[in-house]
Amino acid sequence: MRKSVLLFFAVFFFLFQASAQQVTVQNPNSGNLQLTFPNQPGWNIIKEGQALQFDVKATGGSGTRFLYSLTQGGIDEMSFDTLGHFSWTPSYDFVDRLAKDKTVQLIFEARNEKDQRVKQVIDLKVEHVNRSPVIGELKPFYVQYDVNNTYTIESSAIKDPDNDPIIIVPISNSMPEGAKLSEQGEFTWKPSNTQFNRLRNNPITLEFYVEDQPSKARTKGQFRIEVTQQDLPPSILVIPSQKRFRFKEDATLNLKLQINDPNGENDITTFNFRSESSLVPASALVKNSPSQYEFIWRPGYDFVKDPLDSITFSLTFFAIDKSNKQQERTVMFSILNAVNEVETDRKLYQEYRSSLLRTWDLIEQLKVAENDLKRKYNKARKGKKARSLTSATLGAGTGISPLVIEVPNTTEKITTIGGTLVMTIGTLEATEVIGRSTKDLVERLNYIMEKRNELQTKGDIFARKYGLKSSRRRPEFVNDRDELVALLSLRGLVALELDSGWQNKNKPTNENIAKTFKDFNPEN
DSSP: OHHHHHHHHHHHHHHHHHHHHOEEEEOTTSSSOEEEOOOSTTTTEEETTOOEEEEOEEEOSSOSOEEEEEEESOOTTOEEOTTSEEEEOOOTTSSOTTSSEEEEEEEEEEEETTOOEEEEEEEEEEEOOOOOOEEOOOOOEEEOTTSOEEEEOOGGGEEOTTOOOEEEEEOGGGSOTTOEEOTTSEEEEOOOHHHHHHHHHSOEEEEEEEEETTTOOEEEEEEEEEEOOTTOOOEEEEESOOSEEEEETTOOEEEEEEEEOTTOGGGEEEEEEEESOTTSOGGGEEEEETTEEEEEEOOOTTSSOTTOSEEEEEEEEEEEETTOOEEEEEEEEEEEOOOOHHHHHHHHHHHHHHHHHHHHHHHHHHHHHHHHHHHHHHHHHHHHHHHHHHHHHHHHTTTOOEEEEEOTTSSEEEEEETTTEEEEEETTTOGGGGTOOTHHHHHHHHHHHHHHHHHHHHHHHHHHHTOSHHHHTSTHHHHHHHHHHHTTSOTTTTTTTOOTTOOOSSOOOHHHHHHHSTTOOOOO
């Protein structure tokens, strides 16, 4: 009996854990609609940089065509189309380096043409991938005889993609006798006479490891050791050490430049650049120290003129020492034509907001007109009842001559009939009294209420459908905006007696727009 109870609780716990991973929520009218996902073990566990692709299928229901969507939890890099194809490659920085993994919870939905829907929650587990350090080009080390030479490996040339702590590990068979290399990258060596003479004819390429912690992934680096010669030309080191750079308009390019002169920094007289393009400003070169510069440049959106797709040109850095010896380093730039998405999104948002603002303003005016007509209609109904009572009284006084007395500066008339019958009829109480029909009031009131409801419905749909930047980029946004604006033209505007100079008492703020259209999504 005890074993049976334990077995029951074990099965219950397993089912509970499974249900926590995948939860299916069906619409009451779903008709047993279900979603199916891959059934291989561990299909939802991937590593950073690994592509995940699968298809979601819907079964059941009374429909034949399905539209799929990712309703919650989506990330920009994820792709999930309406046919159920999902693809995603998590970036290497998706999981924090101190964490082993990260779980993303997604809600998938399928809907058929009969509006039967089903939702399912899926957990995707992303495991961290440690990447090895990256080492750029290092400047050469020029040593002198009988001097304790010190060289420090530039930290700017070493980068760990995961921002892990790093140490320098020497390779013993690569180290010259008597030399030392610390974990911080400081190399010290005082070459002997034999070593110096040998080095003069055969420069050394010293290799070492850069190791990240705590994973201990290694990358091999190297720098060249040579004998200092009198009046050597300066050398130029570009970081990152590549010859071609390809980037879009409005992207910032940042190059670090190290000028090394064997005779010291004071021997450098000039460092500058020349460009094939006259649009590169001289201010792009920033001096940090006599031997360290930065090239910082961001071409604007008007750099590449339409209809060109890109512009490619060369840029040459050059350094000159006191003896006019010169060193050059040439790189190629390819600037790609890009769309100013920020400006485009700003304009689309202004169109989105202004359309809803105009709709809100007209709805407010229609509310005022509707209340005014309701007030007049109520007075008309009261006046009609008073006229009916008067008609009945007059029917009993047939043959009696009436006398009408107009009271100055009032809106009332006092009618005396035979000196015994008196009635008071307000001229503004009912249009029926002065021969006009209340039918016009009813028609105008019905039209205003109909128009206001139509504007409210269309405005709600427009605010909800285009509340996101991505939705406003679709081509149908312009058509839907024009349709909404077209509704603002009222037929029978003169008959409605709307004041063309009417001023809205409420300010056109985002808060007031959101009160009318609940799904309005303002941007800061």
